[in-house]
Amino acid sequence: MKIESVDFFYLSMPEVLDVGDGSQDALLVRIRAGGHEGWGECEASPLTSIAGYVCPMSHSGCKPVSWALDGMSLTSVNDIYKINQRVHENCFDLLQADHILSGIDIALWDLLGKIKQEPVFALLGYSQSYPKLPYASQLFGDIPEETFQKASESKKQGYKAVKFGWGPIGKLDAKTDREHFQAARKGLGSDLFLMVDIGTYWGEDTGKAKQRLQFLKEANVYWLEEPFVNMSLEAYKNLSCATPHVSLAAGEGCNNYHQAVAMMDYAGLKFIQIDTGRVGGITAAKRIADRATVQNITYVNHTFTSHLALSASVQPFAGIKDSRVCEYPVEARALANEITKEKILPNESGELVLSNKPGLGLSIDTENLKKYLVETEIRVKGKLLYKTPDL
Amino acid sequence: MKIESVDFFYLSMPEVLDVGDGSQDALLVRIRAGGHEGWGECEASPLTSIAGYVCPMSHSGCKPVSWALDGMSLTSVNDIYKINQRVHENCFDLLQADHILSGIDIALWDLLGKIKQEPVFALLGYSQSYPKLPYASQLFGDIPEETFQKASESKKQGYKAVKFGWGPIGKLDAKTDREHFQAARKGLGSDLFLMVDIGTYWGEDTGKAKQRLQFLKEANVYWLEEPFVNMSLEAYKNLSCATPHVSLAAGEGCNNYHQAVAMMDYAGLKFIQIDTGRVGGITAAKRIADRATVQNITYVNHTFTSHLALSASVQPFAGIKDSRVCEYPVEARALANEITKEKILPNESGELVLSNKPGLGLSIDTENLKKYLVETEIRVKGKLLYKTPDL
Structure with missing residues (x-):
């Protein structure tokens, strides 16, 4: 089915401290197709990654990451591999691209799992998920x-x-x-x-x-x-x-x-x-x-x-x-x-077991996250390239 | 002497084609100190790099590249090494940082050469520049x-x-x-x-x-x-x-x-x-x-x-x-x-010889470049983080 939308959300704590704690802000990616939605998270500078998603093309090997998703469909894991390949072949001179792709790729796997009603580890070919x-x-x-x-x-x-x-x-x-x-x-x-x-x-x-x-x-x-x-x-x-x-x-x-x-x-x-x-x-x-x-x-x-x-x-x-x-x-x-309504908690043996629910097995608490949204706007030549979408 | 300003300029041809030609746009960096100015060029996506220069801090290892230049001075090559180190130690989780640093570092060497009235290759410790x-x-x-x-x-x-x-x-x-x-x-x-x-x-x-x-x-x-x-x-x-x-x-x-x-x-x-x-x-x-x-x-x-x-x-x-x-x-x-008023042309033996002039030995044709300026604006939480400066 056709990918209908790809949206980036920059979230942040009210205050970000100069400490080694990467959980003070977040960049979420939401991808929709055929009535389903998948979510991913980039472990990256949110503003820089948003810019690399919407930036104007510099040349054939330095395109915005959005280019690689334009007009694409998602029906099988091969479609995800194809999008990965399109990013690598068309954005290799955009250094930030791998961090941007990370959240997109995660959202695609989550979305495909929901479409196919399978957990991601099963889509990856694993017959089961072992406790960690x-x-x-x-x-x-x-x-x-x-x-x-x-x-x-x-x-x-x-x-x-x-x-x-x-x-x-x-x-x-x-x-x-x-x-x-x-x-x-x-x-x-x-x-x-x-x-x-x-x-x-x-x-x-x-x-x-x-x-x-x-x-x-x-x-x-x-x-x-x-x-x-x-x-x-x-x-x-x-x-x-x-x-x-x-x-x-x-x-x-x-x-x-x-x-x-x-x-x-x-x-x-x-x-x-x-x-x-x-x-x-x-x-x-x-x-x-x-x-x-x-x-x-x-x-x-x-x-x-x-x-x-x-x-x-x-x-x-x-x-x-x-x-x-x-x-x-x-x-x-x-x-x-x-960010998520559910948590992955250790069981009584102190072990971690992934859920068997479709995709990543979690739902996003969008209502609750609205208070963390960082309103962002990017304009180039007077044209609005990015404005925080509705969560 | 104290670094007074660091400015980024996004330039582009009116039309950018989907071909393997990286000369269709450019990101210039101008750094001023003590009445001198140095110029550098990032071989990078201009919008993404500007965003990485001004972005809000995510955590201690994912700071905007601008942070590394704040309050710094430039008197010797050690000051350039120090700024490089500050970028590496404070921006290692900002993937785009190396492409942003590239133009900044080049501008710093050009600027230091002008301050010391020496070509960059001499500052690098070379006693002469050999023909290429x-x-x-x-x-x-x-x-x-x-x-x-x-x-x-x-x-x-x-x-x-x-x-x-x-x-x-x-x-x-x-x-x-x-x-x-x-x-x-x-x-x-x-x-x-x-x-x-x-x-x-x-x-x-x-x-x-x-x-x-x-x-x-x-x-x-x-x-x-x-x-x-x-x-x-x-x-x-x-x-x-x-x-x-x-x-x-x-x-x-x-x-x-x-x-x-x-x-x-x-x-x-x-x-x-x-x-x-x-x-x-x-x-x-x-x-x-x-x-x-x-x-x-x-x-x-x-x-x-x-x-x-x-x-x-x-x-x-x-x-x-x-x-x-x-x-x-x-x-x-x-x-x-x-971009430059002067060109580095092959001599009559078909060889290339660098100029002995201070810094990179070239001057920037700012008047002529104004027509290529890409007006850019980035706002976060209503605050203007970047607006194309005067060239």
Whole structure:
């Protein structure tokens, strides 16, 4: 059936703070066809992405992303692949395109699921969705005692895996970092998974990372995440060969399949972390998950925002039994929490199970979201190219 | 001295056609400090890049690029490095950022050159600028006879090197492609350099490429350019090991240092082609040129637009004597030709020599460009974030 409309909605908390919390604003995509509607979310700068959707053509390889959807139909997964291909072939010089495509592709899968009355993971070819072990993701405390308190609290809440990141880590001396790692481990006890996230803070500085390996090992860290900037293959590879060995995780910054493959082939990773809202959507993410399986690398979602983003990020590896761990947003702002009417909650075993409902299995709370709408207007040569549509 | 203003100007031909010609619009950046002004050009979607410069902050790692320049000074090259670092550390989740930074970084180098009364290549540490051999870049003809005519014409014009690309190549059978390669070689004679550019048309299909290797070899092709999409390292590596051996060139799609390094390390390239207007500017390009030299890979500029872009793209390898070949725009539209008052023309030996004037050595023809200005307005929550400034 013919795609009737594609609409972008820029939502934001009243105040956006200068902190590492990506749930303070959101860019939703709504696509309608044949009486159904699908929803997606771009993990991206909303205004920049809207501009890249409506911008005038610069040349044949730098077209607005809207061009790739114009006149298209949606009846099968091949139609989604065709739209992906049209974006890649016609927008390769529009750098923002992958982030824009991400939300569109997610909305297309949701929509197709609703048309066919199947969950997305089934459309992706998985015969079932396996339970995942959600890990709580949070900031290190300012002092080790605070890190200990946070870890104890997460254990009390029943989490079997916890990730600490950012905060003071890497910014002071290695001894202080060691105290934080030990405080986290002490708070969690010996059985829980503990992960550490540097948030690319060390740039390409392998020296700083190597100073901490022994301390990470002592705390029995399951993985060390993003010690370096995305695509700094040499620094990653170098660290992956160092002793003592600590498993490396990265990939959330990848904005297409090829970058993720480069990271899997040459960065020495044990875990590849993909954000469906950035990598080009569910289509690109599934292709990466397939390849990760062949290479014996564990696929993990990256999700820090809404349950719409969570469902979209888990579907691509829902059917991979051995990819057990799943990032679970626990500190998201009100906006992100209010996007969907339903939530994906851990069951009594503490595991996450995707719904079998059509599409992404969630409905959007449009009435409630109106208060977060950011009215936006773009005019070029006097012509209105974008104005916030009705939600 | 304090940076007083940073202004973006979106320029366009009255009509933009759906052809592979990136000179149909332009995004210029003007930066002023202490009575001087510097100019740069982004090889990017103008509207999308302007939006990424002024967009509201999403979180600490997704700030508008303008944030990185706020309150900054420019007195030394270290100030440029500092601004680059601020963009990378604060805008890493804004995908478009590298394309925006490109024009800003170029304008900063131009401005610093004017403040210090030195050409950019001298600021980059080169004791002199070596002559380059410009190659004319053009489309294949629709039929082999037309390709022959174009090649003969370029030879008559005195070019020592010619690149043919796009058009029918790769889209029909290998036999037709062979006739085009032979027609191009026949038109150029045996002494001139002939390059062939596929413009990523083969995606990741190494089979199609391998079918043509023998024919490329027969025509004594100096390099085969972009047979595959950017960052498809596996396809490139595979082709680079195939026989008969044809040297590979690629890299114009890289939007940062790390991607270029990945291509140099793992794609089996003999030539790395960098567009200063996309890769993050002169700063990133120079770092890539330094590394290419160590790895015995030949650095080549990618330039298809103005002489401002040409100067900015040649400066980073101006002092590398062995990197002889230089892409030279010969089919640019009126807009691109009218951006600078001066042109960088081949001398009587057919060689290109950069000017010793301060900065990029060119002045902008602002009066003449007013007719190309695209009036643009962006409003968020009723607040005017961008309006085309006075040129």
